Amino acid sequence: MAKRKRQPQTDRKEQEKAEDIPENEKIEQEDKAVVTGEVVEEELDDDERSFEELGLEARLVRALSKKSIEKPTPIQRVAIPLILEGKDVVARAKTGSGKTLAYLLPVLQKLFADSPSKSNLAPAVFILVPTRELCQQVYSEVTSLIEQCRVQLKVVQLRSTMSASDLKTSLAGLPDIVVSTPACVHTCLKNGILQAKALQESLSVLVLDEADLLLSYGYEDDIKALTAYVPKRCQCLLMSATSSADVEKLKKLILHNPYILTLPEVGDVKDDVIPRNVQQFYISCSARDKLIHILALLKLELIQKKVLIFVNSIDSSFRLKLFFEQFGIKSAVLNAELPQNSRLHILEEFNAGLFDYLIATDDSQSAEEQNDKETHALKKKSKKHSKKLDAEFGVVRGIDFKNVYTVVNYDMPQTAPGYVHRIGRTGRAYNTGASVSLVSPEEMEIFEEIKSILGENDAEDSKYIAPFPLLSKNAVESLRYRTEDVSRSITKLAVRESRAQDLRNEILNSEKLKAHFQDNPKDLDLLKHDKVLSKKEPAAHLRDVPEYLLDATTKEASKIVKLARAAMGNSGSTNRRGIKGKFKKSRDPLKTFSAEAPKRGRKGGMKRKGKNQEE
Ligand SMILES: Nc1ncnc2c1ncn2[C@@H]1O[C@H](COP(=O)(O)OP(=O)(O)OP(=O)(O)O)[C@@H](O)[C@H]1O
Numbered sequence: 001m002a003k004r005k006r007q008p009q010t011d012r013k014e015q016e017k018a019e020d021i022p023e024n025e026k027i028e029q030e031d032k033a034v035v036t037g038e039v040v041e042e043e044l045d046d047d048e049r050s051f052e053e054l055g056l057e058a059r060l061v062r063a064l065s066k067k068s069i070e071k072p073t074p075i076q077r078v079a080i081p082l083i084l085e086g087k088d089v090v091a092r093a094k095t096g097s098g099k100t101l102a103y104l105l106p107v108l109q110k111l112f113a114d115s116p117s118k119s120n121l122a123p124a125v126f127i128l129v130p131t132r133e134l135c136q137q138v139y140s141e142v143t144s145l146i147e148q149c150r151v152q153l154k155v156v157q158l159r160s161t162m163s164a165s166d167l168k169t170s171l172a173g174l175p176d177i178v179v180s181t182p183a184c185v186h187t188c189l190k191n192g193i194l195q196a197k198a199l200q201e202s203l204s205v206l207v208l209d210e211a212d213l214l215l216s217y218g219y220e221d222d223i224k225a226l227t228a229y230v231p232k233r234c235q236c237l238l239m240s241a242t243s244s245a246d247v248e249k250l251k252k253l254i255l256h257n258p259y260i261l262t263l264p265e266v267g268d269v270k271d272d273v274i275p276r277n278v279q280q281f282y283i284s285c286s287a288r289d290k291l292i293h294i295l296a297l298l299k300l301e302l303i304q305k306k307v308l309i310f311v312n313s314i315d316s317s318f319r320l321k322l323f324f325e326q327f328g329i330k331s332a333v334l335n336a337e338l339p340q341n342s343r344l345h346i347l348e349e350f351n352a353g354l355f356d357y358l359i360a361t362d363d364s365q366s367a368e369e370q371n372d373k374e375t376h377a378l379k380k381k382s383k384k385h386s387k388k389l390d391a392e393f394g395v396v397r398g399i400d401f402k403n404v405y406t407v408v409n410y411d412m413p414q415t416a417p418g419y420v421h422r423i424g425r426t427g428r429a430y431n432t433g434a435s436v437s438l439v440s441p442e443e444m445e446i447f448e449e450i451k452s453i454l455g456e457n458d459a460e461d462s463k464y465i466a467p468f469p470l471l472s473k474n475a476v477e478s479l480r481y482r483t484e485d486v487s488r489s490i491t492k493l494a495v496r497e498s499r500a501q502d503l504r505n506e507i508l509n510s511e512k513l514k515a516h517f518q519d520n521p522k523d524l525d526l527l528k529h530d531k532v533l534s535k536k537e538p539a540a541h542l543r544d545v546p547e548y549l550l551d552a553t554t555k556e557a558s559k560i561v562k563l564a565r566a567a568m569g570n571s572g573s574t575n576r577r578g579i580k581g582k583f584k585k586s587r588d589p590l591k592t593f594s595a596e597a598p599k600r601g602r603k604g605g606m607k608r609k610g611k612n613q614e615e
Pocket residue numbers: 068069070071072073076093094095096097098099100101240241397398399400424428429430
C-alpha cells in the first residue's frame with residue numbers, strides 16, 4: 001500500500017519540476033508527500049529487502065557484514081533508495097534506529113560512483129552535527145567504512161578547538177567529506193579558511209544530523225549563514241530522532257521539497273517515541289532514599305550491565321561515584337567539564353567494555369526553553385555556570401553507547417524529550433534494553449508529563465512505565481543503615497575535592513592522550529577513567545552484601561537476573577560484544593517476576609508474580 005502511495009510523490013516531484021508549479025502549491029504537495037508512520041509501517045511489515053536489494057553495492061554490503069550488520073533497519077530501508085536517487089530527505093526515526101548508516105551508506109556509494117571532480121576546490125560532502133563527540137563518532141564510522149571498502153576517499157573532522165593553521169592543513173589535502181559542527185564551518189568561511197565560492201561550486205551533499213538538537217545548541221545563526229553557500233542542486237538530508245518546531249525551521253531553511261520519512265515502529269506517529277525493545281520502569285522514593293535504591297539495584301545485581309546512570313549535576317555524579325567506591329563498585333564519570341580527549345577516551349573505553357558503570361551528567365534543557373532565551377542559550381548558560389564547561393558537549397543525544405543494557409535516571413531529566421533521548425541510549429538497533437527511573441515527590445510533575453507523552457493508559461507494553469518489579473521493601477531497608485552511614489561520610493568538601501582531583505587527572509590524561517592517540521589510534525588501554533577518587537580506603541566489609549541482609553525474594557530476583565543475563569550471552573563480565581535481542585520475553589525476569597504484588601494488571605508483561613506469589 002505504502003509503495004503505491006509513495007510512487008505518485010515521485011511523479012508529483014517530476015511533474016512539479018517540469019511544470020514549474022508555484023511555491024504555495026509546492027508546500028501543499030510537500031505536506032501530502034508526508035510518508036506517515038502508519039503507511040511506512042504497513043509497508044515495512046513485509047519488507048525484508050536486503051541491503052543489496054536497496055541498491056547498495058557489494059563493497060559496502062561486505063563492509064557492513066564485517067561489522068555484523070546484515071539486515072537494514074526500517075529507516076534504512078526507506079531512506080537508502082531515496083537518497084541514492086538524489087532526493088532531499090527529512091528522516092525522523094527513533095533513537096538508535098540506525099539513522100547514521102541510513103545516510104552514510106548512500107552518500108558514500110554516490111561518492112564511489114561519482115568521484116568528486118578533481119577541479120573541485122572544496123569538499124563535496126558536509127556532515128554537520130551538534131557536538132564534538134558526535135563529530136568523532138560519525139568520523140570513525142565513515143573512516144571505517146572507507147577503509148573496509150578500500151576506496152580513495154578522504155574524510156576530515158573540523159573542530160572548533162582547532163587552530164586556524166590546523167583547520168587550513170586539514171582542508172589543504174582537499175577532503176571529499178567534512179564532518180564538523182555548524183559553528184566551526186561558519187568560522188572557516190568567515191576567516192577565509194574555506195572559500196565561499198569554492199564551496200558553492202563543489203558542495204553536492206549537505207547532511208544535518210541530529211537536526212532536532214542543532215538549533216537548541218545555538219547554531220541557528222551559523223546555519224543561516226551557511227545557507228547562502230548551499231547551491232540549489234545540493235542534495236540536503238536532515239536526520240532527527242524527534243520532530244519539533246526546530247526541525248521544521250531547519251527544513252524550511254535548507255531543504256527543497258523533501259521527502260518526509262517518519263518512522264515510529266508502532267502506534268501514533270507523534271507519541272510513540274521510545275524503541276519498543278526498551279522496557280521502562282520507575283521506582284518512587286524520596287530524594288534521600290535514591291542512594292539506597294541505586295545501591296540495591298547495582299549491588300544486588302537486579303539490573304543488567306552495562307549501566308548508564310544519568311544525573312543532573314556534576315557534583316551529583318562525583319557524590320555517586322564516591323558512594324559507589326565505598327561499596328567496591330567501580331565507575332567513571334562523564335561531563336562537560338572534562339577535556340575533550342578525556343571524554344572521547346572515556347566513551348571509547350566504556351564502549352569497549354572496560355568498565356560497566358558510567359555516570360553521565362546531563363543538564364540539557366529543551367530546545368524551547370533555550371530558544372526562549374534567544375539563540376546561543378546553551379553557550380551562555382554554560383558560560384554563566386562555569387567558563388570551563390564545553391558548549392559543544394552532548395552526552396545524551398546521538399552518542400552511540402555500545403551495549404548499554406540499562407539506563408538509570410538517578411535524577412529525572414528536566415524535560416520529556418530529554419527522557420526520550422536518555423532512554424534511547426539503550427535498545428539500539430536490534431538490541432534490547434531496560435530503563436529504571438528513580439522518581440522523588442519533587443520530580444512527580446515531570447514524571448507525569450513523561451507518562452502522558454508515552455501514553456500512560458495505553459495497553460501497549462512499550463508505551464508504559466511500570467513499577468520496577470524486582471526490589472522489595474525488605475531489600476531496601478536491609479541496606480539503609482550502611483547507606484546512611486557511608487552517605488554521611490561523603491561531605492560537600494569531599495565531593496569538591498574529588499571533582500577537582502579528577503579534573504586535574506584528566507587534564508594530564510588529555511595531554512598524554514593527544515600524543516598517544518596520534519601514534520596509536522586504536523589503543524584503549526593507556527589510561528583508566530574509573531580510578532578510585534576517595535581519600536579514605538573503602539571498608540572491606542562493605543564490598544559484599546552479607547547473606548543475612550537479604551530476604552528470600554531478593555535472592556530469588558537476583559538469581560533470576562543472573563540466569564537471564566547468562567541466557568542472553570551477557571555474563572556480566574566486561575568486554576563483551578553484540579548482545580542481540582534474541583532473548584524471549586517469557587524468560588525475562590523483568591517481565592515475569594515481582595518482588596511485590598503489582599497494584600494493577602497490565603497487558604503483556606508484569607502479569608505473572610514471583611515464586612512466592614504464584615498466581
Ligand atoms: N542495520 C543495522 N543492523 C544492526 N545494527 C545497526 C544497523 N544499523 C545501525 N546499527 C547500529 O545501531 C546503533 C545505532 O545506530 P545510530 O547511532 O545510527 O542510531 P541513531 O538512529 O542515529 O540514534 P540517535 O537518534 O540516538 O542518534 C549503532 O551502533 C549502529 O552501528
